[in-house]
Amino acid sequence: MTQYRLTPLADALPSTVPFVGPETQERAMGRAFDARLGANENVFGPSPRAIEAMAQAQQWMYGDPESHDLRAALAAHHGISPANIIVGEGIDGLLGYLVRLMVTEGDAVVTSDGAYPTFNYHVAGFGGVLHKVPYAGDHEDPTALFAKAAEVDAKLVYLANPDNPMGSWHEGPVISSALEALPKGCLLVLDEAYIDCAPEGTAPDLVADDPRLIRMRTFSKAHGMAGARVGYAIGAPDLITAFGKVRNHFGMNRAAQAGALAALQDSDWLARVQARISEARDRIAQISEDNGLVALPSAANFVAIDCGADGSFAKAVLDGLVARGVFVRMPFAAPQNRCIRVSCGTPDNLDAFAAALPGALEDAKKG
């Protein structure tokens, strides 16, 4: 007998990381990236008010385990009740709690093939069985997702709108009407991490108490606070209450709560960031075109660029960019893996990308 005994489930899991961090790559390369455009971080950063609030926070105190003030402000912002909101350690943390609440060994879960790996990581981690549906023309396919959910008796179905890694999106009414076919006993996890980068009307117009779905939001993207780990979920009060069964009650960083509250109140800053994201998307499209590539339309803070061949070719382009000091990532599944994914950077970041891309393409074409 070994000294410690993992559960059979834990024993069977790989020790893995859904994504390798850019710092790991930098340490391996022995140099820093010139442009950090791979993790869909927001290079324009948080509101100065959020930065100040985080700097002023008194970190000797535990954070409020109820995140009361932040939840109250979010409730006012969305015109809903604080009882509809749970704050957690980023969407990643909240997805982990949600999967733990719903999924045990053998339970069916549905997602798109090539969608968010961290969700899949959590499902596997609790013994769930993932069923994957293909994208339809680089869009996640709600109708196919919900049909698959009915077929396999899924407890959860995951849909990101806007989508990551493709940047594609559905208008809100498309989601709302597809929801009519969501089977009973299946909860939709609607990941809206990028919603603040999307056109008006991308979020479906649904009441917060709708028992069919839980919506995930974050301060990591448009609000520029990825390092702070603040996400929240909107759902029916009984579902929100259930998080109290499993969450790390004192897990929320005190400064992060204060920063998110300040960020939420600075709508001017958010508008400026949204404009800069939009400019950066246009610039990435232009750089793509200049290099004979096609940038896909995006409602997120990144752009998927079709490299015009297969996954191996796109991977070679990616490797060429990384070797030239530009951190980018790419979709995992075919045929979306014909693309690379480039986050919206500053003009300087995108100059670095523009400078690196021709050489990376040339190398990739040489094989």
Add this chain to the structure above:
Amino acid sequence: MTQYRLTPLADALPSTVPFVGPETQERAMGRAFDARLGANENVFGPSPRAIEAMAQAQQWMYGDPESHDLRAALAAHHGISPANIIVGEGIDGLLGYLVRLMVTEGDAVVTSDGAYPTFNYHVAGFGGVLHKVPYAGDHEDPTALFAKAAEVDAKLVYLANPDNPMGSWHEGPVISSALEALPKGCLLVLDEAYIDCAPEGTAPDLVADDPRLIRMRTFSKAHGMAGARVGYAIGAPDLITAFGKVRNHFGMNRAAQAGALAALQDSDWLARVQARISEARDRIAQISEDNGLVALPSAANFVAIDCGADGSFAKAVLDGLVARGVFVRMPFAAPQNRCIRVSCGTPDNLDAFAAALPGALEDAKKG
């Protein structure tokens, strides 16, 4: 069928919080506490260098998922390898991961009756069966704990040294020799959250690769960074690696990592804080004596004060202190619940405590 389906285990769990936060009490009272002495926070705060590092952190970036720099510094500090160290979202977060790795429904776990409730929360949350051993003279009893572990075939046994909530401690060699009787197949979770407040020699002199135990440390106590959520565990590399199966890889706040690194390097500040903690312990003992009460010896940043009667009386004293604006807590289990637990405060905080205690005692005596 309801729209969502919890797992049978989740369905059976209460929606609970191991501790009610002081902010919740303040909202209920409609006023702020004058002295926050209930959560064993460190009122002397983090190193100014840590505060500066957190303020300077670029929160638009995700934190390094490997916590490489912090782990390297911790390894150097302890004279061990980074492979012996996992960094996580406070000891609470690490305990959750550890229990998830080891405990599934019906598995036996041993702790002391009245020891850390958040550990118990995690065990219950994964379906484990808790077996509790009484304190021996206000000390946790390693011999009894390990004997119980053998009796019930426990997978985990929890021991805090110094102990919370009593502040009592064992010298390191006591732990080391008790470990000889730890049954095979049982891992000791040695919670050393308060070790930096304890006398030299309280930490057992064991190699980091010892497969029998995992040690939990934190920046929340002596380092004054409770709000930042930075803990770490020291263990054998294969055990440390297993955390990669279940942890939230990008869960560590970027500023918190930088702050912890800076705190670790400021040993002068730590020494000053340790001196102030020691002074505060003496002052709390003096205030106790002035009121005819007995303060228990403490190796932590709090003092348990024996109120001289039963749990109801101590609770009445506690209520009287809270009503007078002094936040304190108390042990949960008899006979330790004859005490209240007072964190080491500033001289002003302890003035407030000294001013409130006589009235609280008088009210409690009136019944």
